[in-house]
Amino acid sequence: MRPAWPPPTPKRRPSPRATEATPWTAPLLEHAQRVTAIERDPALAAALAGRMERAERLDVRIGDALAFDFIELAGTGRLRLVGNLPYNISTPLLFHLIDQRGALADMHFMLQREVVERLAAAPGSKVYGRLSVMAQAYCQTAALFRVAPGAFRPPPAVDSAVVRVTPRAQPLIEPALQARFAAIVAAAFQARRKTLRNTLRAQLDGEAIAAAGLDPGARPEQLAATDFAALARRAGP
Structure with a gap:
């Protein structure tokens, strides 16, 4: 599914290195010194460079973005990642990219509108959940x-939206606690309407939750990412 036409692109200083997870490439070549396009279909990958102007600045890689090693591609630099992502793989791909965030300067994606809303949601929102906290x-x-x-041919049955995702210089959770943090967030949102005391009983008791400065009777959807980080610091090994 491709946009029928690209939206107007503001004139900016050329970006040194852009990487596109799903090739929609011509406008990028006008603004980046080099573009790496990742395409899963070998036939499309072979055709892509042949029909592009400025093809000498285009590097087409055949591969699955869900398994692609962006850290290796970045080398000692950092990538600017752009994509009109396949909506059926957007969430697992976002988790993959979060794991490889050290290689990324920023990400700009077109996604299903509901996914964008979840990424940017604040605590207490109906769409706030595991993806919100982890991102x-x-x-x-x-x-x-x-x-x-x-804007698409053919028009999809859903609205789309564009999101900007910028890796933090310092994550909200320490590296040694990141696996525990992820497990607590996943457990909490398996039953988002239940209390922390009930959803996290395998990880923390009510006393430990209170020691983290939180109400054991609160619901997961009410907690910010910093609150989940506080819980991870109080959980046992």
């Missing part, structure tokens, strides 16, 4: 603008 613990997220179905 915001490691990145700053901002919903930029919506894209109507009429």
Whole structure:
């Protein structure tokens, strides 16, 4: 599914290195000194460079973005990642990219609008959940603008939106506690309407939750990423 036309692109200083997770490449070549496009389909990858102007600045890689090693591609630099992501793999791909955030300067993606809303949601929102917490613990997220179905051929049955995701210089949780943090967040949102005392009984008792400065009767959807970090610090080994 491709946009029928690219939105207007503001004139900016050329970016040294842009990487596109799903090739929509011509506008990027106007603004980046080099573009690496990742395409899973070998036939599309072979055709891509042949039809592009400025193809000498285009590096097409055949591969699955879900398994792609962005750290190796970045080398000693950092990538600016751009993509009109396949909506059916957007959440697992975002988790993969969060794991490789050290290689990324920033990310700009077109996604299903509901996914963008989840990425940028605040605690207490109906769409706030595991993806919100995990993304915001490691990145700053901002919903930029919506894209109507009429911008696509054929028009999809859902609205789309563009999000900016920028890795934090310092994550909200220490490296040694990141696995525990992820486990606590996952357990909490398995039953988002239950209390912390009930959802986290395998990780923390009510006393430990209170020692983290939180109400054991609170619900997971009410907690910010910093609150989950506090719980991870109080949980046992």
